[in-house]
Amino acid sequence: MSLHLKRLFRAGLILIILSLGPVCAGIPRVLPVLVYHHIQNHVTSDVSCTPEQFEAQLKAILAAGYTPLTIEQTARFLADGLEDKIEKPVLITFDDGYESLYTFAFPVSQKLKIPMTVFVITSRIGRRLQFAEYLHENQMAEMYRSGLWDFGSHTHDMHSDNLRIFDAFGPVKNNPVIDLMTRDLAMSSSRIQAIVGKKPEAIAWPYGKFNGCISTIARKAGFKLHFTSCSGYNEVGANPFSIKRIPVTSRDNAFSVLKKISRIR
Numbered sequence: 001m002s003l004h005l006k007r008l009f010r011a012g013l014i015l016i017i018l019s020l021g022p023v024c025a026g027i028p029r030v031l032p033v034l035v036y037h038h039i040q041n042h043v044t045s046d047v048s049c050t051p052e053q054f055e056a057q058l059k060a061i062l063a064a065g066y067t068p069l070t071i072e073q074t075a076r077f078l079a080d081g082l083e084d085k086i087e088k089p090v091l092i093t094f095d096d097g098y099e100s101l102y103t104f105a106f107p108v109s110q111k112l113k114i115p116m117t118v119f120v121i122t123s124r125i126g127r128r129l130q131f132a133e134y135l136h137e138n139q140m141a142e143m144y145r146s147g148l149w150d151f152g153s154h155t156h157d158m159h160s161d162n163l164r165i166f167d168a169f170g171p172v173k174n175n176p177v178i179d180l181m182t183r184d185l186a187m188s189s190s191r192i193q194a195i196v197g198k199k200p201e202a203i204a205w206p207y208g209k210f211n212g213c214i215s216t217i218a219r220k221a222g223f224k225l226h227f228t229s230c231s232g233y234n235e236v237g238a239n240p241f242s243i244k245r246i247p248v249t250s251r252d253n254a255f256s257v258l259k260k261i262s263r264i265r
Helices: 003-019 051-063 071-078 100-112 137-145 162-168 176-196 212-220 254-262
Strands: 033-036 089-096 116-120 149-153 202-204 225-227
Touching: 033 254, 051 100, 051 254, 071 089, 071 149, 071 225, 100 116, 100 137, 116 137, 116 202, 137 149, 137 176, 149 176, 162 176, 162 212, 176 212
Parallel strands: 033 089, 089 116, 116 149, 149 202, 202 225
Antiparallel strands: none
16 A cells, blocks of 8 residues: 555544544543644744645534534533533634734634634734734724634733743742733733723733742633643643643644544544
8 A cells, every 4th residue: 555545544544533422432522722823825933824724724623523612612611511512622722813813714714603712912912013913903803793703811011931030030029020910911801801892711821831820810810711831631620720722833734633632643
């Protein structure tokens, strides 16, 4: 058998296995959370993908029997309140809030009826930085009105290694990062609420860096779901303040994304 036929056979076998629900396979239901960043016609970053790659990956996810969730459904899953008929849940997320999401991801979500969630750096809304344009307020409002898009915080203006800065002050009683983060998250929450009319309840930590103190600040600010960069799958009853995610890179295709979310290796 040629290498090409072997690959086709293996891909077909995995798709057959994926089409069987976790109940049939005897596998406990878990929630994989994918994290994307930028969508570009000509990829310039390892965390980017092309519009064609993105749409193919989403179509494959649906064809394999997965049900994309909203943030509200994600909270229900973790609390063991998601309906049993959703046997294979998945959450589609984006970090940073690039305008490319409006240009490329928004039409795909409408065409395929897939809910998606964006964690926005709110100080960058409507701005062009680092050779990239960020979402504008009117675009965010339109996406939210579609009923398919949720918006969470990626901080207001503290998109840095905040844990390293926190630790640099040592065991001081009043770490200045605490006040900075408290004000920052309040600003981020207010900005999102002013645009979409709803206070955000989810946050994704920049570079996945956080500690117990920073997490407590976010909880006091009203963030009930905290997303990290720890790779893995989330089981029912998992800690909502330490949600694992699976990164999608420029090297991924529909087949590799399905492998990542299926736990089949």
